[in-house]
Amino acid sequence: MIVIGVSSGTSADGIDVAAARIDLEDGGAVVRLTPLGFGTTPYSASLREAVRAALPPAATTMEAVCRLDTRIGQEFAAAALRGIEEFAGGRADLVASHGQTLYHWADGATVHGTLQLGQPAWIAEATGLPVVSDLRAADVAAGGQGAPLASTLDLLMLGGRAEPTAALNLGGIANVTVVREGLPPRAFDTGPANALIDAAARLVTGGRADLDADGAIARTGRPDPVLLEHLLAEPYYRFPVPRTTGLELFGPGYLEAALRDTSRARDGGRPSDGDLLATLVELTAVTVADALEPFGVTEVLASGGGTRNPVLMERLAARLAPARLDSSERIGLDGDAKEAYLFALIGFLSWHGLAGSVPDCTGARRAPVAGRLTPGTAPLRLPAPSPVPPRRLYVEAPGG
Known part of the structure; x- marks a missing residue:
């Protein structure tokens, strides 16, 4: 057909x-x-x-x-x-x-x-x-x-691999499928991928941009430790798998609330534009890596819009190491x-x-x-x- x-x-x-x-x-x-x-x-x-x-x-x-x-x-x-x-x-x-x-x-x-x-x-x-x-x-x-x-699709494509492998999709929400020989597969949403990054891009540009093209803004900053710690305290990351989420949780209002909650630490202000975007990139990298750590994967094949953000891919590669990060295109699928x-x-x-x-x-x-x-x-x-x-x-x- x-x-x-x-x-x-x-x-x-x-x-x-x-x-x-x-x-x-x-x-x-x-x-x-x-x-x-x-x-x-x-x-x-x-x-x-x-x-x-x-x-x-x-x-x-x-x-x-x-x-x-x-x-x-x-x-x-x-x-x-x-x-x-x-x-x-x-x-x-x-x-x-x-x-x-x-x-x-x-x-x-x-x-x-x-x-x-x-x-x-x-x-x-x-x-x-x-x-x-x-x-x-x-x-x-x-x-x-x-x-x-x-x-x-992931299980049909990756089944039979000798080493534990994960397929990672970086859309608004990040999800993974983990394939391990002799063990049941696992799949779940790890948390936000582009959702909060895009919300921040709209915030810092006054709505002129829907995304941080090529990670250009994030590359100018560094993760803000106060905001990152606050975001990582989100209970969702400790829910048992399988678990799913969406903009109902990780929408623009979530970011606005986090910035309000942490504003006292910087006298009512928010991080610089670069630091804000770098923080949200790091949040995605940390939560994906932490979610995959228990499975001992040796390779992660990424797809989705987030793969076009080089800063995000760099931070993912660093956080996932020693596991290899590659594109799903390596196995034939755009x-x-x-x-x-x-x-x-x-x-x-x-x-x-x-x-x-x-x-x-x-x-x-x-x-x-x-x-x-x-x-x-x-x-x-x-x-x-x-x-x-x-x-x-x-x-x-x-x-x-």
């Missing part, structure tokens, strides 16, 4: 679209994924503003939720249609849409619900294709965290595109009656088939369920 994966992360800056040819081989035991293309379509300025205005801890209305669900669905539909034309030669079989997370209902270490908006009927109408959406809710209903779903390909894979698995999450990694009681299915314009004909779950995934170069 040719599957289109569409998603938007916690930064809400655009829609990632990936096209992949995905096949089941060896009686279903092997998945072969051939990337066909990837791109990002920015949200319209008005929708981006509306999404950010509705993110926690902001109050909202059911009218706003309805408008967001519709407009996100429409912009996802347009992005998916462009992806089909540009990357798949105008032909695809299925769309898998993660949508835009607006709320992840976590109470301590327990997740009660999760909400992704982006009405799939608009995607099905625009493309004519069936759409698998709402990819996290089944795992939550089965007692899981609904995340990190990246573990579904780090920026990884999540969109992940959702394409989960949609493909759901189409074949296969689970889209891993109970050892999400905490679910069982491994449910992910998502709900919106038919396209043609009659819906599902294949017979695959008889066995896949054990390996191979990424193959187009034409390879």
